[in-house]
Amino acid sequence: MPRGRSERTESRPTREDVAKLAKTSGTTVSRVLSGREFQISPEVRSRVLKAARELGYSPNAAATALRSGRSGMIGFWMCLGYSRYRSQVADQMQRILSDEGLAMAVTDADHEYIFEHSISRAMRLPVDGIIAFDAFAAAGAFTELHNGLPPNIPFVSMGAYWSPAYSYVGIDLKAGAEMATDHFISLGRRRLAYLAPWNSGLLTDGPRYEGFRDRAMEAGLEPKTIAVESSTVDSLEESFRELQSSGNLPDAIFFVNDDLAMDAVPALERMGLCAGRDVALVGFNGTEGTERGGVPISTVRQPIEEMCHLAFQFLQAQWDDPKSPVQQKLLKPELIVRASSGV
Amino acid sequence: MPRGRSERTESRPTREDVAKLAKTSGTTVSRVLSGREFQISPEVRSRVLKAARELGYSPNAAATALRSGRSGMIGFWMCLGYSRYRSQVADQMQRILSDEGLAMAVTDADHEYIFEHSISRAMRLPVDGIIAFDAFAAAGAFTELHNGLPPNIPFVSMGAYWSPAYSYVGIDLKAGAEMATDHFISLGRRRLAYLAPWNSGLLTDGPRYEGFRDRAMEAGLEPKTIAVESSTVDSLEESFRELQSSGNLPDAIFFVNDDLAMDAVPALERMGLCAGRDVALVGFNGTEGTERGGVPISTVRQPIEEMCHLAFQFLQAQWDDPKSPVQQKLLKPELIVRASSGV
DNA sequence: TTGTACGCGTTATCAG
DNA sequence: CTGATAACGCGTACAA
Numbered sequence: 001m002p003r004g005r006s007e008r009t010e011s012r013p014t015r016e017d018v019a020k021l022a023k024t025s026g027t028t029v030s031r032v033l034s035g036r037e038f039q040i041s042p043e044v045r046s047r048v049l050k051a052a053r054e055l056g057y058s059p060n061a062a063a064t065a066l067r068s069g070r071s072g073m074i075g076f077w078m079c080l081g082y083s084r085y086r087s088q089v090a091d092q093m094q095r096i097l098s099d100e101g102l103a104m105a106v107t108d109a110d111h112e113y114i115f116e117h118s119i120s121r122a123m124r125l126p127v128d129g130i131i132a133f134d135a136f137a138a139a140g141a142f143t144e145l146h147n148g149l150p151p152n153i154p155f156v157s158m159g160a161y162w163s164p165a166y167s168y169v170g171i172d173l174k175a176g177a178e179m180a181t182d183h184f185i186s187l188g189r190r191r192l193a194y195l196a197p198w199n200s201g202l203l204t205d206g207p208r209y210e211g212f213r214d215r216a217m218e219a220g221l222e223p224k225t226i227a228v229e230s231s232t233v234d235s236l237e238e239s240f241r242e243l244q245s246s247g248n249l250p251d252a253i254f255f256v257n258d259d260l261a262m263d264a265v266p267a268l269e270r271m272g273l274c275a276g277r278d279v280a281l282v283g284f285n286g287t288e289g290t291e292r293g294g295v296p297i298s299t300v301r302q303p304i305e306e307m308c309h310l311a312f313q314f315l316q317a318q319w320d321d322p323k324s325p326v327q328q329k330l331l332k333p334e335l336i337v338r339a340s341s342g343v
Numbered sequence: 344m345p346r347g348r349s350e351r352t353e354s355r356p357t358r359e360d361v362a363k364l365a366k367t368s369g370t371t372v373s374r375v376l377s378g379r380e381f382q383i384s385p386e387v388r389s390r391v392l393k394a395a396r397e398l399g400y401s402p403n404a405a406a407t408a409l410r411s412g413r414s415g416m417i418g419f420w421m422c423l424g425y426s427r428y429r430s431q432v433a434d435q436m437q438r439i440l441s442d443e444g445l446a447m448a449v450t451d452a453d454h455e456y457i458f459e460h461s462i463s464r465a466m467r468l469p470v471d472g473i474i475a476f477d478a479f480a481a482a483g484a485f486t487e488l489h490n491g492l493p494p495n496i497p498f499v500s501m502g503a504y505w506s507p508a509y510s511y512v513g514i515d516l517k518a519g520a521e522m523a524t525d526h527f528i529s530l531g532r533r534r535l536a537y538l539a540p541w542n543s544g545l546l547t548d549g550p551r552y553e554g555f556r557d558r559a560m561e562a563g564l565e566p567k568t569i570a571v572e573s574s575t576v577d578s579l580e581e582s583f584r585e586l587q588s589s590g591n592l593p594d595a596i597f598f599v600n601d602d603l604a605m606d607a608v609p610a611l612e613r614m615g616l617c618a619g620r621d622v623a624l625v626g627f628n629g630t631e632g633t634e635r636g637g638v639p640i641s642t643v644r645q646p647i648e649e650m651c652h653l654a655f656q657f658l659q660a661q662w663d664d665p666k667s668p669v670q671q672k673l674l675k676p677e678l679i680v681r682a683s684s685g686v
Numbered sequence: 687t688t689g690t691a692c693g694c695g696t697t698a699t700c701a702g
Numbered sequence: 703c704t705g706a707t708a709a710c711g712c713g714t715a716c717a718a
Contacts, residue, residue, distance in 0.1 A: 266609030
């Protein structure tokens with residue numbers, strides 16, 4: 001279907017095209033389509049609506065954002081990639097923003113070393129604010145970019161990483177790891193291990209490892225680590241069998257995330273071992289699904305809802321008063337004890 | 344809200360602010376920061392750079408997009424949410440776009456019934472093109488929105504759903520399901536079942552189910568279905584045990600996705616059964632990870648790379664010539680036979 | 687090599 | 703209720 005009889009080229013129709021077709025002014029077109037309750041005569045309104053449909057008109061987002069100064073979009077920086085936890089967080093944030101009439105644009109917070117590039121790409125989006133979730137270098141890169149100045153766009157980071165220069169809702173992962181480790185110790189477990197994928201960079205580094213290591217050592221125990229190849233039942237089984245054959249299978253394992261802990265149950269079963277009895281397991285994140293199952297998984301639950309709500313509040317504070325001081329809060333996770341750590 | 348006259352408020356610095364501080368013109372500022380190779384005297388260049396840093400200036404994305412007509416952003420509509428497959432597709436697309444100097448903004452393609460709302464939210468972003476992946480109602484809603492006109496913004500859908508009115512790279516899921524089913528039959532399996540989560544809407548509907556059902560019936564077999572509660576080992580085990588106790592355990596199961604198939608292996612083991620021997624398994628999507636493992640999973644592999652590359656090419660075609668005809672291609676998946684379907 | 691001037695498509699203000 | 707008109711911040715032809 002060819003475009004209407006106007007002399008326009010094949011480019012996108014503008015407000016004025018609609019106005020001409022509806023025999024009215026551009027202003028009126030905007031008013032009708034704005035959604036807000038203006039006083040418009042029914043005839044004009046319907047003419048505008050008809051013309052807009054006919055031309056397939058939709059407002060130019062860039063122009064709207066430029067003129068109004070707001071886009072109704074929040075940039076959400078996170079690592080795309082397979083994780084139940086991330087998925088839940090994104091979902092929760094989406095829900096909060098949606099309730100506020102805001103939309104969420106997710107941009108990939110790549111890997112650390114190309115973050116500078118990544119950040120400039122993400123900046124190509126007109127957003128009213130930015131929330132960075134578990135984005136390692138986000139806060140740092142942002143600091144770098146603004147050279148110590150307050151950011152010219154509301155920015156909040158949340159999750160595992162943050163920069164002292166900006167608002168954040170952090171999670172005290174180390175405290176979580178300590179809880180899990182203390183839990184093992186109080187249960188009388190003596191051969192503790194911390195398990196993470198070998199290539200995650202989290203095996204012998206980061207707050208989870210540190211919390212585990214410190215508490216284990218304080219208790220006079222050796223803080224062993226287990227590197228796995230990937231997040232699969234088979235990979236776990238392989239690692240466990242190796243340890244078993246060398247007589248080094250732990251009696252308690254703290255996992256870097258719940259997905260691994262959940263897969264460990266069938267892995268142990270294949271070896272004739274019982275999670276909770278032979279080996280105590282504690283996962284991390286408090287992912288949905290850990291509670292269901294033949295062996296419900298003990299886990300260190302992240303306060304996802306609180307984190308997201310707070311992050312949004314911190315953003316709102318910056319809207320209300322651009323020169324308000326940074327707001328920073330460190331949340332503690334919560335240990336949830338279930339069958340997998342021994343009855 | 345006081346609009347700054349000559350005296351700036353606390354709002355974001357503009358090009359002119361930088362120009363003033365660097366004692367030059369806005370044009371020069373743009374030229375220096377544009378990245379392109381303009382002839383600028385070293386002194387002026389460094390003054391501009393310094394001033395920009397000092398003010399924490401970054402160009403207004405909306406203004407840039409409005410003026411240039413391009414944002415360098417591609418809107419990627421997909422369902423956020425836990426799935427290895429989706430994750431891989433997003434990653435692949437991100438890579439392709441990144442290589443082209445483009446950025447990707449992911450917006451959640453919600454649930455079907457609120458898609459109209461969802462689409463208008465996504466439209467608030469100035470993007471140079473839109474790729475919709477496995478977004479059920481995207482194509483339909485787009486059609487609705489444009490009332491049969493060519494979309495005023497390059498649009499391509501890819502994956503399981505599409506609209507005949509627009510460019511798409513579809514995947515023939517039904518053909519994939521047929522391959523899997525034929526495979527079972529050729530192996531001599533007679534008690535076939537198709538397994539999906541009960542709440543996915545895919546259990547007795549959609550091309551996967553249809554392909555399975557048709558081929559099973561053509562072979563004179565009863566096309567049974569298995570509804571599971573969730574994607575966990577435990578949930579699968581429960582379903583299997585129920586079937587077993589009523590003497591209805593199939594000897595071949597076709598899964599709606601690989602994640603479920605992978606979890607089925609340990610679930611069967613818990614029951615003393617062996618995947619591949621007692622029950623043949625075929626997954627769906629060809630997810631990374633299916634090939635590794637004690638029992639490598641047979642799967643119907645989606646041509647992720649080809650799909651993404653083609654979708655991008657179709658987008659490019661619309662940039663090169665906005666009135667180019669729609670391009671549509673249906674890709675066939677590929678059956679990959681591994682141990683899980685019986686040696 | 688640098689600067690001036692215009693307009694991208696929209697929203698907001700202010701007259702009628 | 704409706705319609706001119708002035709920005710919003712930037713890219714770029716054109717002039718100097």
